[in-house]
Amino acid sequence: MIITIDTTTGTISLVKAYRAIAKFEQSLEITATGNLRPTIKFLGQVSGWLRDNGFNDATLSAAWQFWIIVNRLCVHSKDTIETDAEVAFWYGIDASKLSEIEKLGFIQNVDKLRCRKRIADGDFAKTDYEGVYYLYLTAFEDEQLAQKMKSKAFAAYVEEKTRKQGVKS
Incomplete structure (x- = not known):
């Protein structure tokens, strides 16, 4: 995933970001579902991780935005894989090669x-x-x-x- 924080643009693995954020969430008992209230300590850990990965200008605000984006991308990815798996199971075809409209038709x-x-x-x-x-x-x-x-x-x-x-x- 390509991200820009202030003047720094770089690439971060979504899987690596997800694992780091999940580790921070677990250690501080914060989850991406239900009643979200990220703490300053949590955002500090995320911004520190971003700095460790080359984004030296990562602020708490940037960490919060990064956390939200990573969670949204993960939910979208999970939904896509579940849809593809369901289409593959019921129809015996590789759904990753289908357009969104074709997948929708099959899922319906x-x-x-x-x-x-x-x-x-x-x-x-x-x-x-x-x-x-x-x-x-x-x-x-x-x-x-x-x-x-x-x-x-x-x-x-x-x-x-x-x-x-x-x-x-």
Whole structure:
């Protein structure tokens, strides 16, 4: 990552920066989630690290901005990798070679694939008629099919309840 602090421009590894910041956060019990309140001591550690890496003019303000940027880049990177992994898992393709629009199209259909897989595997309660309805509707976007499967599930539900009552008497 290329950064400029005052008059100094240089390159810092995002991974190296992330590891250093995570170490400082952990030692001072500061996290990048929830209620953020970086302390002067923490920012001092970050600005010291920046100075150690060639940015001699690094101030506490610069350290704060650097911390925010590193966290945002890490969140974006994590989201990108999760998206790529999900596309690769469900579609068996290398998502890193796709455009953002192509990835979005694939990701928007993952719920359909998950539902279709559950149906194919029989991984759902056959008597949960409401659940069956939404499962089929999501999988196939076919209202008639979803209603038909809901009716079958309702019949199975009634049969199960009737059978249980028959056993009790």
